[in-house]
Amino acid sequence: MMERETGTTARVLMVLRAVAEMQPEPTMKALADRLNLPPSTMHRLLELLAEHGMVERDESTRTFRPAVEFFRIAALVVNRVSIRMLARPYLQAAARAVDESAYLCVYDANGGRMTFAATATCSHLLDYRVPLDTPFSLVTGASGRSILAWVDKVRQDEIIRSEIAAGELDQAARAQLEEALIEVRARGYAQTFGQRIKGAVGIFAPVFDAAGTVTGSLGFTVPEMRYQAALQQTLVSVALEQAAALSGVLGYTQEPDALKRAGDTT
Known part of the structure; x- marks a missing residue:
């Protein structure tokens, strides 16, 4: 009996x-068909x-969708x-x-800024400690540009425009920034050298929510003296992999074309 109940529970969750x-x-x-179960x-x-x-059934299309209780439980967990x-x-x-x-x-999204919200540190004595919960510009550094x-x-x-009005950016720099953002989307990640922190290399990938809206980024800030070009592919791959995994936990299910080919750093 217990085996049958366990099987049913697993199938319900599926x-x-x-x-x-x-x-x-x-x-x-x-x-x-998807779950390989008898009708x-x-x-x-x-x-x-x-x-x-x-779940509930749409009688006109004969399809199924999450129902009110599903949403209520999900909202409680998310909150x-x-x-x-x-x-x-x-x-x-x-x-x-x-x-x-x-x-x-x-x-x-309201302030048009970003904050470093959490970190996992390395074992090296030489490392940069970025202050958490401090607003930063999105136009500077891989963390913001991603x-x-x-x-x-x-x-x-x-x-x-708000960065220009605040004197953080001029029109010439705007053109360069917009070109850089196009490149970031094409590659699927951002990489900068010494922009936000002098002597640091930033490599960050975007994080998306269930609606497909960018909600943040995940990546590395590496001292230039320890950074080697041979490690770039590994850093990029790990940032992309973990950012995608976090996006999946947030409910994101579709990968932009740029992220599918983002392992290509050429």
Whole structure:
């Protein structure tokens, strides 16, 4: 009996995950095909979930989608968990992989700024300690540019104009910045030398939320004296991998074309 209950529990979770992830909204047949379950079993599981308000059926299209109770539970979890907490294992994995300090940056959409929100440190005595929870510009450094490159164009222009008005950027530098942002999107990550911190190399990749909106970045700040060009590919790959993993935890399910080919640093 226990084995049967465990099997049913696992299948219910599989169905919930599939209903949440599949686009467009799946039919019962599409769900059964994806999960390799008999139609009769899928029908029973969907009925069980519907009874508890977890899924609902669109009678006109005969498809299934998350229902009110599913959203209520999800909202409770999201409200209790911060991106800092979610990012911790990915920052630690990034730092372990290359023994360089890894940082999570969070985008403040209202203020058009970013902050370093969390870090996992390396074992080296020589390292940069970036202050946390201090607002920084998005136009300077790989940490900011890896965010700004994916901000929608209207808001991006507003942010750049505000930097010009504040004297942080001039028109000549604006043209260079816009070219650099195009390159960042094409590569899928940003890399800068000594922009935000003198003598430091920054390599950061964007982090996206469930809506596909850029919400921050994850990457490394490495002392130039320790940086070697031969390590670039490894640093880039790890930053991309961990940023994508964190994006997945935040609900992001689709990869932009740029990120699919971002391992190409040529």
